[in-house]
Amino acid sequence: MAVDLLLGLQWGDEGKGKIVDVLTSNYNIIARFQGGPNAGHTLVFNGKKHVLHTIPSGIFHEDATNLVGNGVVIDPVIFKKELDKLEEQNIDYRKSLLISRKAHIILPTHRLLDAASEAAKGKAKIGSTLKGIGPTYMDKTGRNGIRVGDLELSDWKDRYRALADKHESMISFYNVDIQYDLKELEAEFFEAVKILKSLKFIDSEEYVYQAQKAGKTILAEGAQGSLLDIDFGTYPFVTSSNTTAAGACTGLGVSPNKIGEVFGIFKAYTTRVGSGPFPTELFDSDGETMARVGNEFGATTGRPRRCGWLDLVALKYACQVNGVTQLMMMKGDVLSGFKTLKVCIAYKYKGEIIEHFPYNIDPENVEPIYTDFKGWNEDLTAMDDASQLPAALNEYIAFLEKELEIPITIVSVGPDRKQTIFRQQLV
Numbered sequence: 001m002a003v004d005l006l007l008g009l010q011w012g013d014e015g016k017g018k019i020v021d022v023l024t025s026n027y028n029i030i031a032r033f034q035g036g037p038n039a040g041h042t043l044v045f046n047g048k049k050h051v052l053h054t055i056p057s058g059i060f061h062e063d064a065t066n067l068v069g070n071g072v073v074i075d076p077v078i079f080k081k082e083l084d085k086l087e088e089q090n091i092d093y094r095k096s097l098l099i100s101r102k103a104h105i106i107l108p109t110h111r112l113l114d115a116a117s118e119a120a121k122g123k124a125k126i127g128s129t130l131k132g133i134g135p136t137y138m139d140k141t142g143r144n145g146i147r148v149g150d151l152e153l154s155d156w157k158d159r160y161r162a163l164a165d166k167h168e169s170m171i172s173f174y175n176v177d178i179q180y181d182l183k184e185l186e187a188e189f190f191e192a193v194k195i196l197k198s199l200k201f202i203d204s205e206e207y208v209y210q211a212q213k214a215g216k217t218i219l220a221e222g223a224q225g226s227l228l229d230i231d232f233g234t235y236p237f238v239t240s241s242n243t244t245a246a247g248a249c250t251g252l253g254v255s256p257n258k259i260g261e262v263f264g265i266f267k268a269y270t271t272r273v274g275s276g277p278f279p280t281e282l283f284d285s286d287g288e289t290m291a292r293v294g295n296e297f298g299a300t301t302g303r304p305r306r307c308g309w310l311d312l313v314a315l316k317y318a319c320q321v322n323g324v325t326q327l328m329m330m331k332g333d334v335l336s337g338f339k340t341l342k343v344c345i346a347y348k349y350k351g352e353i354i355e356h357f358p359y360n361i362d363p364e365n366v367e368p369i370y371t372d373f374k375g376w377n378e379d380l381t382a383m384d385d386a387s388q389l390p391a392a393l394n395e396y397i398a399f400l401e402k403e404l405e406i407p408i409t410i411v412s413v414g415p416d417r418k419q420t421i422f423r424q425q426l427v
Contacts, residue, residue: 108185
């Protein structure tokens, strides 16, 4: 059986958690393949809002197995808090949650390093979530990291101490005022590690391989968005992992010829959290309306999201590098009430009109070129069938499908799992 992928196509926050939750009934296994607790996947059902950071978004489905893959970095403290919230809701996660032994662990000193590094950058800061993600991936590639499987070794605390001492010497190098009590942070960390060790650790690449052989259906869930990919995103204002389709191969141990459908999630407009270029960003009342109606605040950090019109140049690029086979448009309901909608169809780049995503999209190099669409006033949130969608929205969707040459199979019209319209049957 092929592994299907679900990816964000913008700067994150596209609504991946909701769609994973909606699709989970079609799959036996939901697997996270990269990122860490800098992700915030929001799910709404039965009148309640749930936010996950590391745990796969299929955890609320009794029959689904949820795997945290080797490409993920895990903060035991945040992980424990997620588990505590699941226990409050009587979710029996112990039978359905599996952890890859090859996943790396975020130490308290990784978070401190993150804060020190960001503070040292001053005005050039990248907008880190300060969760220790970057320093953890740096230790992974530097071959210094501690992995989940190391927790099963008798000397793992010695390994921890050696790495934590190294981090403290690095923190002093930054010469910034970072106040912390490491003993207090470590007490919380070691307590959380005990909980993590009570879960089932597996050799995940073997598990996934055998599951495929047995005919199990698998959905790989990405975190962040394609434009935050460490290689293909708007570097250096990116995350520290490969958020694109290729990341699922390395983050789960899946061979490229075993990838099936690639579901691409995008908002009907564009948002971005933190620093970095954003060609279609709005600084007027339209942008303020998108933020207010769309409740555009980060699920992990609470930071307000910057808002702007849909950038078709960037979206085409993301579809291209991911090999997207089906598109899912989120938050169409937020655009209700706009008299006119705009879509960026090209860039004026250093005096030349281009339709591809260039190396540098800083404001001095890029000016968006827009085409206009008639808006709609209908409230979409109570609609449950594609036949109910207003004509102006259908024209908007038809234009995007024509330009992207990919079908838009789902339109989300609200945050609840029930507020999901299937325009076409999923392959």
